[in-house]
Amino acid sequence: MSPFPYKLVATDLDGTLLRADESVSDRTRDALAAAVAAGAAHIVVTGRSVPWTRHILDDLGYEGLAVCGQGAQVYHAGEHRLLTSVTLDRQLAGLALSKIEAEVGPLALAASRDGLDGEVLVSPDYRVQDGPLPVVRFEDPTELWSAPLNKLYIQHPTLSDDELASAARRTVGSLVDVVMAGPGIVEILPLGLTKATGLSLAARRLGVKAAETIAFGDMPNDIPMFGWAARGVAMANAHDDLKAIADEVTASNEEDGIAVVLERLLAA
Numbered sequence: 001m002s003p004f005p006y007k008l009v010a011t012d013l014d015g016t017l018l019r020a021d022e023s024v025s026d027r028t029r030d031a032l033a034a035a036v037a038a039g040a041a042h043i044v045v046t047g048r049s050v051p052w053t054r055h056i057l058d059d060l061g062y063e064g065l066a067v068c069g070q071g072a073q074v075y076h077a078g079e080h081r082l083l084t085s086v087t088l089d090r091q092l093a094g095l096a097l098s099k100i101e102a103e104v105g106p107l108a109l110a111a112s113r114d115g116l117d118g119e120v121l122v123s124p125d126y127r128v129q130d131g132p133l134p135v136v137r138f139e140d141p142t143e144l145w146s147a148p149l150n151k152l153y154i155q156h157p158t159l160s161d162d163e164l165a166s167a168a169r170r171t172v173g174s175l176v177d178v179v180m181a182g183p184g185i186v187e188i189l190p191l192g193l194t195k196a197t198g199l200s201l202a203a204r205r206l207g208v209k210a211a212e213t214i215a216f217g218d219m220p221n222d223i224p225m226f227g228w229a230a231r232g233v234a235m236a237n238a239h240d241d242l243k244a245i246a247d248e249v250t251a252s253n254e255e256d257g258i259a260v261v262l263e264r265l266l267a268a
């Protein structure tokens with residue numbers, strides 16, 4: 001049997017590793033365990049900040065490194081320790097926000113605070129997705145800027161996610177980065193920060209190179225990670241922009257798409 005061809009398996013969470021109920025199937029768990037047994041490391045690379053990721057990693061029994069917050073945080077799951085963290089310049093973010101609103105009108109807002117226990121603050125009109133992830137509602141806009149932030153979330157009452165992201169990128173793309181990370185999730189990030197940024201830092205700690213990495217994802221925020229890794233695999237449920245640049249499209253997250261590819265590679 002040939003050795004497993006990659007030393008690093010990087011997986012997004014939502015829409016990729018996780019099913020709709022936030023579970024990971026036994027088949028996918030087994031395939032990842034087999035890849036690790038064959039000599040590869042598994043790294044979770046997610047847009048979620050650490051507080052929204054930690055419970056999933058604990059449930060998986062995951063003790064390695066995780067890249068969270070769109071690359072802003074490198075987290076050691078086994079030690080429950082934040083190794084690196086990049087914050088958003090709040091003055092610059094406020095300027096970017098005012099410019100976007102001058103272009104498209106008022107926005108609903110949310111913000112992810114920095115740290116292991118950073119809260120996610122949401123405005124009264126921000127549409128929060130169903131699920132167990134905790135949020136804190138705010139009424140006074142000054143609360144948004146009272147502590148260090150990893151990122152802002154923006155929503156528009158009529159524009160689609162793609163339309164809002166495109167308008168924001170066109171308006172403030174020289175000040176901050178703007179990504180579409182999932183349904184109803186358009187984010188403002190520090191300029192130059194991507195999943196590839198955090199993944200490259202984590203890989204360096206493991207002594208692994210981009211040429212030894214296979215990555216799985218489903219949204220446009222995974223595009224830089226695919227550009228960094230040797231092979232990018234999009235899920236069947238992925239955004240068309242990611243499918244367009246992927247090396248391969250596998251089955252959906254509900255149909256064990258990660259396992260389908262890993263099993264094939266393990267059997268080669």
